[in-house]
Amino acid sequence: MVEQSERGPAYNFWARVKSEQATRGWSDSELFRQSGVTRNTINGLKTRKRVEAATVNAIADALDIPRDKAHVLAGLVPSDDEQPDTEAADAREAILRDPIYNDEQRAAMLQLHDLFARTNRGES
Structure with a gap:
């Protein structure tokens, strides 16, 4: 098993x-x-x-x-049980949960996500 x-x-x-x-x-x-x-x-x-x-x-x-x-x-x-209640998915959570990424890829994706989030909020 x-x-x-x-x-x-x-x-x-x-x-x-x-x-x-x-x-x-x-x-x-x-x-x-x-x-x-x-x-x-x-x-x-x-x-x-x-x-x-x-x-x-x-x-x-x-x-x-x-x-x-x-x-x-x-x-x-x-599954339907795991579907979020809102239509908008949290990208950070999706990156953390996606089994396709290894640790290095996940860290890079999270850095990009955070960079885009700061840029969209007008931060440098």
């Missing part, structure tokens, strides 16, 4: 894929044939920090998982 700390943002999607695959009695080869996504890519959903929407779409389509549900499970979009 993958430790919680080792799970990537798409772990829940991977678990659903494996469940659907088992229900259909599909081997990894059959899932590859149906989706066009390699076994390594599918298994990488467990721990990979980033997943492509096209990959999620291909697998979801092969297994008849609605794309919107698949995107939530894969961590590409927040």
Whole structure:
């Protein structure tokens, strides 16, 4: 079993894929044939920090998982429970939560965000 700390943002999607695959009695080869996504890519959903929407779409389509549900499970979009109450998203919070950035990238993005915020407020 993958430790919680080792799970990537798409772990829940991977678990659903494996469940659907088992229900259909599909081997990894059959899932590859149906989706066009390699076994390594599918298994990488467990721990990979980033997943492509096209990959999620291909697998979801092969297994008849609605794309919107698949995107939530894969961590590409927040679930309805996680949606902010306002339409305007806080950019700083989005940068902090986005698993696509490593620590160095996140720090750079936050510096840019703060620079733009100061500029927009008329500060130097």
